[in-house]
Amino acid sequence: MWKWLHSYADPQRAYRLSSTLLPWFSYLAFAFIAIGTVWGLLFAPSDYQQGDSYRIIFIHVPAASMSMTAYIAMASASFIGMVWQIKSADWVAASIAPVGAVMTFIALITGAAWGKPMWGTWWVWDARLTSELVLLFLYLGVISLYASFEDKVLAARAAGILAIVGVVNIPIIKYSVEWWSSLHQPSTIKIIEESTMSSDMLYPLLINIVGFGLLLGAITLLRFRTEILARNSMRSWVRELAQIEGAK
Amino acid sequence: MNSRRKKRLTLVVALIVGVTAVASLLLYALNSNMNLFFTPTEILQGKKDTGIKPDIGQRIRVGGMVTMGSMSRDPESLYVEFVIHDGSGGEIIVTYDDLLPDLFREGQGIVAQGILISPNRIEATEVLAKHDENYMPPEVAEAMGENYKKLDYSGEQLSQQ
Numbered sequence: 001m002w003k004w005l006h007s008y009a010d011p012q013r014a015y016r017l018s019s020t021l022l023p024w025f026s027y028l029a030f031a032f033i034a035i036g037t038v039w040g041l042l043f044a045p046s047d048y049q050q051g052d053s054y055r056i057i058f059i060h061v062p063a064a065s066m067s068m069t070a071y072i073a074m075a076s077a078s079f080i081g082m083v084w085q086i087k088s089a090d091w092v093a094a095s096i097a098p099v100g101a102v103m104t105f106i107a108l109i110t111g112a113a114w115g116k117p118m119w120g121t122w123w124v125w126d127a128r129l130t131s132e133l134v135l136l137f138l139y140l141g142v143i144s145l146y147a148s149f150e151d152k153v154l155a156a157r158a159a160g161i162l163a164i165v166g167v168v169n170i171p172i173i174k175y176s177v178e179w180w181s182s183l184h185q186p187s188t189i190k191i192i193e194e195s196t197m198s199s200d201m202l203y204p205l206l207i208n209i210v211g212f213g214l215l216l217g218a219i220t221l222l223r224f225r226t227e228i229l230a231r232n233s234m235r236s237w238v239r240e241l242a243q244i245e246g247a248k
Numbered sequence: 249m250n251s252r253r254k255k256r257l258t259l260v261v262a263l264i265v266g267v268t269a270v271a272s273l274l275l276y277a278l279n280s281n282m283n284l285f286f287t288p289t290e291i292l293q294g295k296k297d298t299g300i301k302p303d304i305g306q307r308i309r310v311g312g313m314v315t316m317g318s319m320s321r322d323p324e325s326l327y328v329e330f331v332i333h334d335g336s337g338g339e340i341i342v343t344y345d346d347l348l349p350d351l352f353r354e355g356q357g358i359v360a361q362g363i364l365i366s367p368n369r370i371e372a373t374e375v376l377a378k379h380d381e382n383y384m385p386p387e388v389a390e391a392m393g394e395n396y397k398k399l400d401y402s403g404e405q406l407s408q409q
Contacts, residue, residue, distance in 0.1 A: 045385030049351060054383060083257045119376045120349030124359075126284040164264060168271040180282045181311060183359055188381045197383040 009086045012237050015228045018221045025218035032211030036062075040204035047201075056114045058205055061189070062212035064107035067135060068170055070100030070216055074142070075167045078160035090156035091231060093163060094146050095223035099216055101139035108132060119183060127176035128184035131169060138166040152231060285311035285359050289338030292368060304364050310340055311359040311378065319354055332358065344372040351377035 008014055040058035047054040074096040081089035111129070112122045123129065142159045149155030177186045188197045195202055232238050275282070286295075286308055294301040302308045312332035319330040327345045342360050352358060352375065362372035 047383050048386040050379070050383075053350075057383075079260060082260055083253060085253075085256075118349065118351050118379060120352075121374070121376055124284070124376065127282055161263070164260065165267045167264070168267055172271075172275070180279075180284070181287070182284050183311075183376060183378055185379045185381045188383060196381050198385055200385070201383055 009088045011088060011228050011232050011235070014088045015225055018225050018228075022218060022221045022225070025214050025221060029211055029214035029218050032207055032214060034211075036204045036206075036208030036211050040201075040208060044201050044204055045198070050118060053114065053117055056110050057188075058208050060107060060110040060114065061205060062209045063103045063110065064132070065209055066212045066216050067100055067104040067107050067132070068173060069213065070096050070103055071135065071138070071163075071170060072167070073220075074100060075163045078156075078163040081156060082160050082164070087153070087156075087231070088228070090152075090160065091227040092220070092224055093142075093160060094156065095220050095227050096216075097139055097142045097146065097159075097163075099219045099223070101136060101143060103212070103216065104132065104136040104139060108136065124183050126182040126184055127180045128173065128182050131173040131176050134169055135166075135173060138162065138169060142166075285309035287334040287336070287338060288312050288332055288340040289334055289336040291340055291364070292338045302364055304366065307361070307363050308370070309359055309361045310342070310370055311357065312338075312340070313357050314352070314354045315339070316354045330354075332360070339368070341369045342372050342375070343369070344375050346373075346375075348375055349377040351379055 008017060037058060041055055044055070044058075046052050074093045077089045077093040077096065080086055081093060108129075111132075115124075116122050142163050145162055146152075146155045146159040149158065176182060177184050189195045189202070189205070197205070229238055229241075286302060288310060290296070291302055291308070291310060310332065312334045315331040315333050319328060321328045325345070326347060327343070328348065329341065329343045331339050331341055333339045342362070344360070344362075357378035357380065359376045359378055360370060360372040361374040361376075362370045365371050
């Protein structure tokens, strides 16, 4: 099994696999986000206290949960790249970082836009908001470390160490609302118990979370393909590919 | 697994364990400072673990539930006065002279920032509404007996802003 998995570390095979997967991820992401967003914004009932303002949850929660998922994925890829010295894994980590940063940014912006009318402030330095901001800075750190070295093997090592160290922040974000008193509410979607949200609001939210996950995958695959081509531009198969594409 | 990989694995795992230990010790040490606000009981009796009580004249945040029926408003201005309480029975009077957020109502959790002017009275400069994790349509809320009343401001009160 490991041997079979290992064969995908080869750039050419990884490129071909991601090209096959890309359309699936893209179309499914589009379908899920379209259904979830239209259902959530137009058909889901309004909330008993917040009225229609709560609908930002259909963007905010998927973006926030994917910002953390993306970070774990990026750190795992860095970990594999560092221990087994698989370059493809380093390229995966480098491809995820900007997507995760954008997800974090969306979560922060939508949260602020909701916080102004509901809480009465754009921003408050409570544990949840601050740790999510730290997550954005971690992403920016990983991106800039990877970009600032000419030698990409060295760059991946430097960025990888930061990515792995930053994992500590993920449980802090997740449990900040339970460990400390904060202005941010505790999570609505619960895995073990019943969620504290009426089901006709919950389903579109879950659909959008899956959709954002697929979108994260699709953009990562797209960036991963570009990263493979950029790092292997001297290889013969890339040159052949370029000639075929150029002839079209 | 060859020995070089094993060495790298040990190094990376040691790094993760080390950083996690440092972070948890740091958070444990800072635990009481990580809280956004005092609860009313903590203002009256001091923090549970350290016994630290805020001084009069100090600028603090207090968080709790607005006591039902405690709110009184000046009909001429935006000035309001209400009591907030917590589960342990502490009560603090909050005064405020500005627009309250949309979610503010009696029975709702709030966080107020202001100056402690006497042991149980805070002159707030900012009142934030805290939202809970429950979401439901109005019909369901009605069936569950949750009352929902929004604050109304008269045109005159708003024009004073």
